[in-house]
Amino acid sequence: MATAALVEGGGPPIIQASERRLVLPTNILTGILLAAVGYWAGVQLGNGFTLNDGHNTGVLLGYSFASIMFLVGVGFANYPLARLFGWRVTPQPAGDDHTGAWRYLNLSLDHKVIGVQYLVAMLMAMLFGGIGAMLIRTNLLDPTTPIVPPDRYLTLVSMHSVMMVFVASAAIVGPFGNFFVPYMIGTNRMAFPRLEALSFWLVPPAIVILLAAPIFGGFQTGWTGYTPLSLQAEEGFDSYIVGFTLIGLALIVSGINMLTTIISLRAPGMTWTRLPIFVWGVFSASILGTFAAPILAAALVMQSLDRTMNMSFFISSNGGSPYLWQNLFWFFGHPEVYIFILPAFGIVLELIPHFARKPLWGYRTAVVGLLGVTLLSWFVWQHHLFMSGVAPALRPFFMLSTEMISIPTGIVFLVAFGTLWQAKISLTVPMLFCLGFLFNFLIGGLSGVFLSDVPSDVTLHGSYFSMAHFHYTIVGGEIFAIVAATYYWFPKMTGRMLNTTLGKIHFWWMFIAFNLAFMPLFAAGLLDMPRRVSTYAVSLQTLNDWVSFWAYLLFSSMVLFAVNLIWSWFFNFKTAPANPWEVRSIEWQLPTPLPRRNFATIPVFTGGPYDYGDPKAKPVADLGGPPDRSDPGRMGGQLEPTPS
């Protein structure tokens, strides 16, 4: 029959929809079942089409089909199929009919549920990546007799790095962006709730597929997946291709969704200059995610075609070029690292005013700084290719553009310092992690300058120095910001406070262990230890053993964090106060636990989120009162949260 126009309250005449149900109820169990079926079908098809000697297409197609079928089983096909064939559509997918834990295990279009789902998934992925790091450090205890053979060692290194890249790309925008951006801008939902859910449900298959890599020989390429080395890798490399593509798709859909939401769903009064700086951080990272991740996805498809069908995009003996992969990868890869750090800047600059009890000093400059990093990040990718021999004449340009990144980054520090100046600081656990972030990121940034000048980069490139540099920015920077955000927002997300004493022990333990573990690695790099080696000079054994020792302590500090999370969440039955930090930001003005519907009426923002100590400051928003339907501003915000 004809399509059904399900328009409520007016519009064209509604054509009666035919009643139809899918054979299986859509939930996570169906998803897993269909994923298994999809995998089997993909392998059968791939085995029939092995076009290139040596490489089996089965695993690649199996992973791809399994991912698609998983999403179908979880319930992503219901709505499009129903609209396509005119079936009656249930207004909400299965997950939102449920309460309790089952709701969190199924497809839900509620941004609060998605935020919590993301948080748990990211913490689990971080655990897997962390275990990988511990195995790497254990293997490096002895310089000449590693515990596992080098192929397994490199698989460990590669899986650790790719897993942690998954975590770093999504662990701020995913949990905290999805959960709090709608609150902060005063809306009941994201612009595209289904895309929001999709951006989460792409992540579990990516993690599982990556973890499956050792079954098919693993992959020894690191997270960069350089060709032609990747052509030598076995089917384990298909985990890299499919897993990373799924994460790339998640970045794209999440980026588009965040941009649209922040641009068009802001409540009345939420002007661009009142936007919380965390939202600005998410906004700038979303710009990068939207425009950089497609390049990754396309390049990964080219890799898979090279591997399975000898397409020769990157095979030099057939007319391709490995430089093409390096350029495509880093054209994505360098914006990618700012996808990691921009939301972290946002968190630190968001939390510092609240705990310093002062307005954010130089708000507009901070925004310019974040957008400046966003812009510059497109013009620096070739600093990863300084030694590659490509376009030597461009080196001065990329050297300058890379060093110019320190100007907007310096602004972030200036804004933090201006806010701390003569402040009334409460050294709460989130604040401690923010100050720790400033210290660690300072070292990460300064070491980045050493790497950016070509002559000094000659010695440092590809050594442990660069490895220490990016661990300082990502672990010392981003992970510290993630932990700060978790301590800060956990009471609002779960209704439970995290234990403060454990939190303070966690901070000092993690801060000391992190610095003592990674500081010596700068020296290892200067003493000619290249990255990703399973054996190293005997003279460096003491240094490496010291690093391993403190790395174990760093990991155990995260175990303490996990204990704190689990205990406070599930074994502590005291509901957190609505505003435990006594801050101005709007999400804390709402009751805990949060009502299912964010705002009974769309709020009208009347003041900035950081106007502490200002006698002229107005309340951050007008939350109460019946909806004034004659007020066009409020009507503009009346988008209902229940997409059919």
Next chain:
Amino acid sequence: MNGPSRIHTLRLLVAWAVLSVIGIVIALFIRLPPGDQSRQAGDESSLLQLMLILSVPVFVGVCLFILYAAFVFRQQGKGLVDGPPSYGNFRIQVAWVAVTAVVVFFLAGVGIAGLNGAAQATNFSTSRLATSGTAPVGSSAGHQVQVQVIGQQWYFTYRYADYGGAESLHLVLPVDANIEIHVTSTDILHSFWAYELGIKADANPGVDNIIYVTTMHTGSFTVRCAELCGIWHGNMFDTSGKVVSQDEFATWIAQLQKDNADLKLPPYAPAYFPSPRVKGA
């Protein structure tokens, strides 16, 4: 500026100046790798030290500020008190951006100068080596020895273009010479890193990647692979690279040519094209 503000500023500035001076003095005594075996290595050491010195005041300033804020600007007693509502100071922001910009452009200038200098030949009046007769396209004048580095899983071999393409498993170079190094690969990406010489260049299949080094002192050096190249990447190193006197080099290269006489080497070429799919032995 109000009274307390001036006191805080003064204290911080004095502490910053004192600690920075101490830090810079210490940094002046730290000799950073890679050393002075080649002119390029010496330049890199100096640049690394310059950056270390420049980063001392930044590091000291930020750490000092964080500690000062954490101890001095704290909530006193029970109950939260708000700080002074200051929304920014345009002049400070402009000054900060200007200072960081100046430092950045200065460092980029130093880097660009170093980049140009690295390719320049030094004029050695005592050198007895003839200037390379087989200079290919892209070669700059004044370079006396041309060496080709070929990366393969998992070792480097070296061919001397001026000596009939003779091949060696260890890199031996004459001292006081301008050397032109052509890096290529026969299978996958490697990166040729002669640590003490301060040179690094990726080895790409089918690509002739040219770098320059000017040897200044005799001694041994380590060659490593600095790009992940498969399972034995960590074992792809050779500690017996040598910079020797020009007489020793002449003797050594003559012996090498003799040893190579009955080897059937492929003709010397800028790049070689075997199949990338065949794994190393």
